Amino acid sequence: MSEIAANLSRIREQIKIACQKCGRDPKTVRLVAVSKKKPGQVISEAYAAGQQIFGESYVQEFTQKVEALQLPLEWHFIGGLQGNKVKYLRGKTALIHSVDRYSLAREISSQWGKIDATAQILLQFNLGRETSKSGADETEALDLARKICALPHLQVRGLMTLPPYYDDPEEVRPYFRRLRQLGESLAAENLPNLQMQELSMGMSHDFSVAIEEGATLVRVGTAIFGARD
Incomplete structure (x- = not known):
């Protein structure tokens, strides 16, 4: 067994244990392998x-990998996204995790409309209000969701956050809980084109806690592929 295969096996077991701890079915949690800055091999x-x-964060790198690999993978885009780059993702991503403003959502809707398709997206919130990270302010969540859900060619599937880093995963737990609660409050609004099915949260060091708080997508890179250059 290769090192990557061994790492994946270990992470899947950790996901199973975390689900058992909080009474969840492991099938309700999907692993996104964060492959940015890693070679196609x-x-x-x-x-x-x-x-x-697999989750990618840079548009040019993403498009190069899609063309080079030609594998039946499910590609997610998880990084910050500029409106002028959206056209390069059109029809190639199963899910965009990082929609944090109306102008970006409008461009995604426009681009997917050109192929008469519906883009699956998550709304990203910056719960720690860190200037170095993307994400909308949670106080604007309802207004933002209402505006985005009114756009054609979009389906809002849930929420995403990238919380502050703490060595102790328990210190991150409140942010995961807040995202779940925010999702519950938005779901109660019964907005069109919104199905609160996904919570994208948790990374290599804290995904078990994220699962306990309701994560359905955990984004793991280092624990699978090793540290990035």
């Missing part, structure tokens, strides 16, 4: 070990 290796979903 290791993506192929992870795919051979049964990994299906």
Whole structure:
């Protein structure tokens, strides 16, 4: 077994344990292998070990990998996204995690409309209000969701956050809980084109806590592929 295959096996077991701890079905949690800045070879290796979903953060790198690999992967875009780059993602991503403003959502709607398709998106919130990170302010959540949900060619599937980093995952727990609660409050509004099915939260060091707080998508890179250059 390769190192990547062994890492994936260990992470899947950790996901199973976290789900058992909080009474969840492990099938309700999906692993997103964060492959940014990693070569196609290791993506192929992870795919051979049964990994299906891969997350990329840079548009040019993403498009190059999609063309080079030609594998039946489920690609998610998880990084900050500029409106003028959206056209390069059109029809190639199963889910965009990082929609944090109306202008970006409008451009995604416009681009997917050109192929008569519906883009699946998550709304990203910056719960720690860190200037170095993307994400909308949670106080604007309802107004933002209402405006975005009124756009055609979009389906809002849930929420995403990238909380402040703490060595102790328990210190991150309140941010995961707040995202879940924010999702519950938005779901109660019964907005069109909103299905609060996904919570994208938790990374290599804290995904078990995120699962306990309701994560359905955990974004893991380092624990699978090792540290990025």
